[in-house]
Ligand SMILES: NC(=O)c1ccc[n+]([C@@H]2O[C@H](COP(=O)([O-])OP(=O)(O)OC[C@H]3O[C@@H](n4cnc5c(N)ncnc54)[C@H](O)[C@@H]3O)[C@@H](O)[C@H]2O)c1
C-alpha cells in the first residue's frame with residue numbers, strides 16, 4: 001500500500017520529470033530532483049522505491065522510464081479530446097502547440113462568438129460558433145474544456161460548458177469561477193513562472 | 208535562522224497562495240494548503256511559524272497577508288520590465304495579460320523579424336525589429352526576456368538575447384536551451400496543467 005503522502009507528491013515529481021523529458025534530458029539524480037521540489041533526496045528515494053527499481057546508485061534515474069511509470073499510476077496515459085472556448089490569441093496559440101499531441105492530448109475544436117472567426121481553421125482545428133458546443137461535444141467526444149475567453153464572460157461561458165456536459169475545465173481567465181462540486185477545475189496562471197524567475201533574479205542580484 | 212528546507216518550500220507556498228489570491232479567496236486553512244502541496248499540515252505550520260504569526264487556529268491564514276510576506280522574503284516585490292521575443296499568438300497574448308501588471312511586471316517591448324508586424328502596437332506595447340534588441344534593452348531597462356518564437360530558432364535567439372545583456376530568460380519553446388551557467392532560465396510547459404486535470408478526470412471516472 002502506497003502512503004497517501006507519497007501519492008500526493010506524484011504530480012510534483014511528474015512536473016519535474018516532464019520538464020526534463022521535454023528538454024531532452026535522459027537522467028536525473030535524486031539530489032537534483034529533490035532540490036527542485038524542496039524535499040530531501042532520501043524522502044524522494046523512499047517515495048520512488050514503492051514504484052519499482054528505477055534508480056542506479058551514483059547515476060540517477062532514467063527520466064523517460066520514471067515519467068512513463070508515474071503517468072500510468074496517475075492515469076495520465078489516456079488520450080483526451082479538448083475543446084478550446086475563445087479562439088483569440090491564447091486559444092489559437094494553445095490549439096497549435098505540438099506539446100499537447102506529444103502527450104496524447106488532442107485539441108479537437110475551437111469555439112467563439114466572433115462571426116469573423118467562425119468557419120476558419122487553426123491548423124487542423126476548426127472554429128465553430130459557441131451555440132454548437134453541446135452538439136460538437138457529443139459528436140466529437142471531447143472531455144476537457146479550456147477557457148481562453150475574456151474575464152468578463154468567463155462565468156457565463158462556464159455555465160454553458162457545464163450544461164453541454166463537460167466535467168473538466170482548464171481556466172486561463174483571471175477570475176474565480178463558481179462551479180458545482182463534481183466539476184474538476186484547474187486554474188492556470190502564467191504569472192507563477194515569471195515570478196519564480198524574478199525571485200531567482202533578485203537572489204542573484206542581491207548576492 | 209530559517210532552515211534551507213523551509214526556504215526551498217517557499218515558491219511552492221507562493222504558488223498555492225497566488226492561485227487562491229488571484230481567485231479572490233481570502234482565507235486558507237493549513238490542511239487545505241498542505242494537501243495541495245503533498246506535505247503534512249504540521250510541517251507547513253512549522254515552516255510558516257518562522258515568518259511570524261499569521262494563522263488563527265480553527266480559521267486558517269489570511270491569504271493576501273501571507274502572500275505579501277512570502278513575496279518579500281523571496282524578493283518578488285520588485286517591479287521588473289519584460290521583453291517578449293516573438294510577437295506571435297502566444298507572445299501577444301502574454302503582452303496583453305492583466306495578471307502581469309497586477310504583480311508589478313511590465314511588458315515593455317515586443318520583438319519580431321516579420322516585417323509586417325514591426326511598428327505595430329499590441330495594446331500599449333510596441334513591436335520592434337529583433338535587431339534593435341540591445342539598444343532597446345539599455346534604453347528601456349528590461350531585465351527578463353520571454354521567448355515565444357518557434358522551436359527551430361530558439362537556440363539562436365537565445366544567443367542574441369544573452370549577447371544583448373539579458374541574464375534571465377523565460378522560455379516557452381519546446382526545446383532544451385544551452386545557456387552559460389550564470390544565466391537564469393525558466394522553462395514553461397503548459398502541458399503540466401492539462402495533464403494534472405486529465406489525471407483528476409481519470410481518478411474521478413475510475414471511481
Ligand atoms: N492565465 C494566464 O496566465 C493568461 C495569460 C494570457 C491571457 N490570459 C487570459 O486568457 C484570456 C484570453 O486572452 P487572449 O489574449 O487570448 O484574449 P483575446 O481577446 O485575444 O481572445 C478572446 C477570444 O474570446 C472570444 N470570446 C469573447 N466572448 C466569448 C464568448 N462568450 N464565448 C466564446 N468566445 C468568446 C473573442 O471573440 C476572442 O476571440 C483572457 O481572459 C486573458 O486574461 C491568461
Ligand SMILES: NC(=O)c1ccc[n+]([C@@H]2O[C@H](COP(=O)([O-])OP(=O)(O)OC[C@H]3O[C@@H](n4cnc5c(N)ncnc54)[C@H](O)[C@@H]3O)[C@@H](O)[C@H]2O)c1
Nearest residue numbers: 097293294295296297319321355356357358380395396397
Ligand atoms: N510552452 C507551452 O506551453 C506553449 C504553449 C503554446 C505555444 N508554445 C510555443 O511558443 C512558441 C510560439 O508559439 P505561437 O503559437 O505564438 O507561434 P507563432 O507562429 O504564432 O509566433 C511565432 C512568432 O515568432 C516570430 N519569429 C520567428 N522567428 C523569429 C526570430 N528569429 N526572432 C524573433 N521572432 C521570430 C514569428 O514571426 C512569429 O510572429 C512556439 O515555440 C510554441 O511551440 C508553447
